[in-house]
Amino acid sequence: MPLVWRYFRRRAERDPAYGLHLDERRGVFGGNPVDVWIHAVSLGEFRSAEPVIRGLLSAGKSIILTHATPAGRAASEAALATEIGTGRVQVSYAPVDRISAWSRFFRVAQPRAGLIFEMEFWPGMTEAAVSFGVNLWFVNSQIPEKSFPRVLKAARLLGSHPATRAQGVMAKSTRMASRFKALGAANVEVVGETRFDIEPPSLQVAAGQTLKAQIGARPLYVFASVVEGEEHVYMAACQDLGRAKPKPLVIWVPRAPEVFQSTYEMLRNAGLHVGRRSTEITERLELIGSPNDFDILLGDSFGEMFFYLSGADVVSVGGGFVEKGAHNVIEPLALGKPIVTGPHIWTIEFPGREARDAGVLTICKDPDGLADALTLARNNSVDAACDFHRANIGASGRIVEAVIGWMEQVQ
Secondary structure: OHHHHHHHHHHHHHOHHHHOOHHHHOOOOOOOOOOEEEEOOOHHHHHHHHHHHHHHHHOOOOEEEEEOOHHHHHHHHHHOHHHHHOOOEEEEEOOOOOHHHHHHHHHHHOOOEEEEEOOOOOHHHHHHHHHOOOEEEEEEEOOOOOOHHHHHHHHHHHOOOHHHHOOEEEEOOHHHHHHHHHOOOOOEEEOOOHHHHOOOOHHHHHHHHHHHHHOOOOOEEEEEEEOOOOHHHHHHHHHHHOOOOOOOEEEEEEOOHHHHHHHHHHHHHOOOOEEEHHHHEOOOOOEOOOHHHOOEEEOOOOOOHHHHHHOOOEEEEOOOOOOOOOOOOHHHHHOOOOEEEOOOOHHHHHHHHHHHHOOOEEEOOOHHHHHHHHHHHOOOOHHHHHHHHHHOOOHHHHHHHHHHHHHHHOO
16 A cells, blocks of 8 residues: 555656545545446546436436546536536545445445446455445446456456446447456446447537638648657658648647647657647637647647547547557547547457448558558548447437436335
8 A cells, every 4th residue: 555655646746636635545535425426537437427427417316426537537527517516416536446445435425326437347446335235337348359368367366357246237349248248247238338429519519610611721630649659650640741732730639638748849849830729729719820820739638629629631549559559539430530540449449340340440550651541531431430420329328227227126
């Protein structure tokens, strides 16, 4: 445990928010009992959970959200400010994975049901929840093919996988469901991916389309969720694309806020004219000056991805050029955008494989060929992307229906 607290102190040196609310990391929760506990570790998981949260709130349920990162907490506090103000939603950092810490949390929160999003299979959390009578569901769940042999080996060594302790597993796809069954989970259902149910904010979409109109004939490329380790790939693509006429505008959105400044300096040092969302665009998402003043717009903000995406001709989703894997491709699909990412799509196996096979996701295996791949992808079908997205809507409603049905059955 001393190493755990040292970790938080170290993270706080780069991001001070990691040094706040440390009592919550010990399981000290100062709130009130709730109906449902939802664990969404970070920003991406919160985005996945939000349609389900809205559905449960519409059904009159009270909720406690736990997050592991400041990004996740900030997103939920912004999106659910009204509900937090009325006490229908409470927010806390997740306790560290010790049964004693989670027990302190559950002793106060007393949820009847718990929904754990994505791939957060923590044994201390799971065992404490079960011991306090919390009926668990692993939802929007996946175990990627790359991880499965290691997960299966660990489950055999330890005697079981945390999913076997759950009321049920609501998997993203049939491939994922088969892996959970192989781990011994008894109640596994294919439900789908909740991010398909996220409604693009109309204000952001309209503002992005206005920006696109302002740049006229210039192509607009968006590099979304660029991660550390692949910046050189996107930098080279910027330079290659910049030789075209008319010169395109690139919106570069880093994955992590702690690299906003360093990314800005890197781009400036490369001789590029860089504007920043924080200085060039108002709170109402209106451009202050002329978009012709810069080659790159740095997306140094949170929760505005649909603004950045909506005017794009092509989107490149980051993460795919490093081993950690690509990030969410569903948001650009919702807007009918052609998408390009790197070869490492194991993190988005669903819907990555299906989107690739449907011709709405281009896999660029050669980092040096990213600019060419982006240029070619401008010919991809907008209708095909929209149709693919539309065919996958509905997972959130199925999850809410299942949880509410169980809660009513056991009353």
